Amino acid sequence: MSEVRQxxxxxDQAYDHTSWHGTNLRGSIRxxxxxxxxxxxxxxxxxxxxxxxxxxxxxxxxxxxxxxETRGSFPLKGSNWFKRPVKKAEQAWRADIELxxxxxxxxxxxxxxxxxxxxxxxxxxxxxSNFALLSGIAAHDLYHAGQIQLLKKLYSS
Numbered sequence: 001m002s003e004v005r006q007x008x009x010x011x012d013q014a015y016d017h018t019s020w021h022g023t024n025l026r027g028s029i030r031x032x033x034x035x036x037x038x039x040x041x042x043x044x045x046x047x048x049x050x051x052x053x054x055x056x057x058x059x060x061x062x063x064x065x066x067x068x069e070t071r072g073s074f075p076l077k078g079s080n081w082f083k084r085p086v087k088k089a090e091q092a093w094r095a096d097i098e099l100x101x102x103x104x105x106x107x108x109x110x111x112x113x114x115x116x117x118x119x120x121x122x123x124x125x126x127x128x129s130n131f132a133l134l135s136g137i138a139a140h141d142l143y144h145a146g147q148i149q150l151l152k153k154l155y156s157s
Contacts, residue, residue, distance in 0.1 A: 014138035
């Protein structure tokens with residue numbers, strides 16, 4: 001298996017493919033209701049919904065390195081953390097889940113175009129290699145999947 005295909009497998013396992021580590025990001029939001037998604041453990045803390053959009057944003061930000069998209073081309077205005085819900089509705093929650101899926105697809109598509117020689121490169125003006133950025137996106141997905149699992153438990157208690 002090529003290095004790029006291995007990296008894609010890691011990215012996919014962290015997002016929506018079965019793996020040994022348990023719940024991935026997509027699995028963590030399966031069957032999450034709009035009420036669960038909008039609930040906050042404290043007014044100064046992020047909710048599940050905001051975490052989902054945050055993950056979508058960072059998939060977009062990572063893919064920009066390879067797609068040439070300009071900064072500010074994310075479908076939502078802003079960056080990093082987005083206040084959610086804007087409108088507490090099932091349709092809005094599903095739209096943001098779909099946005100996460102779209103950004104994963106864009107990232108995956110960009111990674112599939114790379115060669116093994118591209119992975120260790122650190123582009124001019126960047127602090128981390130392409131490999132570090134992309135393996136970090138997988139770690140980011142799993143980190144937030146764990147947070148979501150905890151938020152679901154807190155919501156239920």
